[in-house]
Each structure stands twice: as structure tokens, then as C-alpha cells.
Amino acid sequence: MLLAVDVGNTFMVLGIFEGERLRAEWTVHTDPSKTLDEYGLLFTSLLERAGFSSRTVTAVAISSSVPPLIPKLEWMCHKYFHLKPLVIGPGVRTGMMIRYDNPREVGADRIAGAVAAFEQYGGPLIVVDFGTAIILDAISARGEYLGGVIAPGIDVSADALFQFAAKLPRIELVNPGSALGRNTVHAMQSGIIFGFAGLVDELVERMAAELDPEGQGCKVIATGEQAELLLGECKTIQHFDPHLTLTGLRIIHDRHQAHGRGGR
Known part of the structure; x- marks a missing residue:
């Protein structure tokens, strides 16, 4: 196992x-x-x-x-x-070509997620990982890792508001149901939940326009511990896969084993 x-x-x-x-x-x-x-x-x-x-x-x-x-x-x-x-790191065969200026700068988790997403959904596609940072990765129709976007994460931003704005409280991150806040907590929840949903949708649309200029169809897969907070609000996300990175690790391990036995 x-x-x-x-x-x-x-x-x-x-x-x-x-x-x-x-x-x-x-x-x-x-x-x-x-x-x-x-x-x-x-x-x-x-x-x-x-x-x-x-x-x-x-x-x-x-x-x-x-x-x-x-x-x-x-x-x-x-x-x-x-x-x-x-x-997972430099020198490990992942089966995915890295078209980054410096491939060593790409996090192993990003590659694992990209490998799993392309294996399961095909390309072109965008992986949106909601973690400490919100990371969007682009994979071409040929299965090449092209690059992406790194933005502040939801928890990081919420903590920054609490730490650096003296009158703002630490809040529970839940969907407030409406954009117009009637109290401070509601207003903060609206700004974070709907604000980040808008940020993700705008970045996905810009990336998709570059990745798939003819509009043939670019798949968008979300993963990460904070993804479920925004699934209902992000208009561009098509699939949610909470196990994407673990699946990618399993696929890379299997490929590494196959290569070691003389396979491809």
C-alpha cells in the first residue's frame, strides 16, 4: 500500500x-x-x-x-x-513537461495536482488550489505545465484584517447569504467570500483567454481545504476534487515505479 x-x-x-x-x-x-x-x-x-x-x-x-x-x-x-x-522534486519523472522559466521554482504539490487533473479530465485546464495561498495552474491540451497565478489565501487575508485593523474582529468564514452587510461581521464575510469568488473568476477568465483563445473549452478544477467555501459562488469552477494532490502523488509514484522496471 x-x-x-x-x-x-x-x-x-x-x-x-x-x-x-x-x-x-x-x-x-x-x-x-x-x-x-x-x-x-x-x-x-x-x-x-x-x-x-x-x-x-x-x-x-x-x-x-x-x-x-x-x-x-x-x-x-x-x-x-x-x-x-x-x-517529488527535480529529477523525478512525472510524465509532465514543465514550461516554466525555472522548473525548480514550481512546488511539488502544484505538479502533483496538475498531473492528476490532466490524467482525469484532459486539457486544456486550470487547477484552482485553495490553500494558504490561492494558486491557479494552467495545463495545455498536450499536457504541458505552463505556469499560473499565486494570490493571497482566504485565511491569510482574514487574519490580516483582524491583526492590522484594530476595530475588526476575528470572524467565522461562512457565506453570509447577501453582499450588503448590515453589521461588521456580515460585511467582512461578504468582502472575503464574494470578493475571493470574484478574484478567482476574473483570474480564471483571463487565464482561459490565453490558454484557449479559440474558446474550444477549458476545464476548471478546484481543490484544497478552503474550496468548498467558494464552490457555490465561483461561476467558472466546473469540478471539485478534494483528493487531487494525493491522486497525483499516486500517479507519479506509479510512473516512477514503471520507469524503474523499464516501462515508460
């Missing part, structure tokens, strides 16, 4: 695959201060509570937006799973 680990700036998502089937998934806070033993005990505990054991894990694939955590997780895999993990 494959243990896929996507390390984001705020959250770490783990998934256990049996073949192509995702058997279980967990989301925990990313904490660079944890030791490798703390992570080892956390991972094995989560597996055991879901009915698995460390012995059932035969491979580990990792993508990380937090580079200092990679060596710690590598050593954790050696100690607790007796495995060398596949860490």
Missing part, C-alpha cells in the same frame, strides 16, 4: 492507497518543530486507528511546500516504515 503525504504550509494531508483506491485520508497541522519521532508516532497512530499497520505500507510518496521538513520526514520513513520515500 502507498502512503501519500502532501505537506502544505498550514496543513499536512496523508492518504493510504490500495492500488488506485484511496482507503483513508487524514489532515493534520504542519508543524516544523515536531521531531521525526513525533511524526513517526503520529503517522503510525493514524494508520492503526484506521485498521492499518506500518507493515502494510510498502511505499511512501511525499510532496512538500516546506523544504526544511523533507529530511525529517525522510528519516522518519526510514525509522518507522523501513522505506526510502519518493520525494
Whole structure:
């Protein structure tokens, strides 16, 4: 079984695959201060509570937006799973051509999501990942990663309002139902929810015009922990796939294994 680990700036998502089937998934806070033993005990505990054991894990694939955590997780895999993990990065065959000025600048999670999206939906397409940042990635009809957009995330922006505007409270991020706020909390929720929906729609439309100038049809797939907040408000999003990055890690791992056995 494959243990896929996507390390984001705020959250770490783990998934256990049996073949192509995702058997279980967990989301925990990313904490660079944890030791490798703390992570080892956390991972094995989560597996055991879901009915698995460390012995059932035969491979580990990792993508990380937090580079200092990679060596710690590598050593954790050696100690607790007796495995060398596949860490997605330069030199790892993903099956996707990267048309970025400097391919090393593209986060491994972005490539994993792009690989999964193209495999499942075809191109051209745009992946919108709602995480610590809102990231939009463009993939061509030929399956090439072309680049994208990075914008501030919903939580980051809401926290900034609370921290830097003395009279504004920390609020619950929910859809207020109407744009015209009748109180401060309602007004902030409106600005964040509807404001970010408008931001995403405008960016998608601009990117689609460049990616698909003839209007043949550009697919738009959303993922990420904050996506469901805006699904009903973003007019351009066509599909929601909460497991996109984990699926991409599984696909890249399978391709890496096939290449190692002499496959393509």
C-alpha cells in the first residue's frame, strides 16, 4: 500500500492507497518543530486507528511546500516504515513537461495536482488550489505545465484584517447569504467570500483567454481545504476534487515505479 503525504504550509494531508483506491485520508497541522519521532508516532497512530499497520505500507510518496521538513520526514520513513520515500522534486519523472522559466521554482504539490487533473479530465485546464495561498495552474491540451497565478489565501487575508485593523474582529468564514452587510461581521464575510469568488473568476477568465483563445473549452478544477467555501459562488469552477494532490502523488509514484522496471 502507498502512503501519500502532501505537506502544505498550514496543513499536512496523508492518504493510504490500495492500488488506485484511496482507503483513508487524514489532515493534520504542519508543524516544523515536531521531531521525526513525533511524526513517526503520529503517522503510525493514524494508520492503526484506521485498521492499518506500518507493515502494510510498502511505499511512501511525499510532496512538500516546506523544504526544511523533507529530511525529517525522510528519516522518519526510514525509522518507522523501513522505506526510502519518493520525494517529488527535480529529477523525478512525472510524465509532465514543465514550461516554466525555472522548473525548480514550481512546488511539488502544484505538479502533483496538475498531473492528476490532466490524467482525469484532459486539457486544456486550470487547477484552482485553495490553500494558504490561492494558486491557479494552467495545463495545455498536450499536457504541458505552463505556469499560473499565486494570490493571497482566504485565511491569510482574514487574519490580516483582524491583526492590522484594530476595530475588526476575528470572524467565522461562512457565506453570509447577501453582499450588503448590515453589521461588521456580515460585511467582512461578504468582502472575503464574494470578493475571493470574484478574484478567482476574473483570474480564471483571463487565464482561459490565453490558454484557449479559440474558446474550444477549458476545464476548471478546484481543490484544497478552503474550496468548498467558494464552490457555490465561483461561476467558472466546473469540478471539485478534494483528493487531487494525493491522486497525483499516486500517479507519479506509479510512473516512477514503471520507469524503474523499464516501462515508460
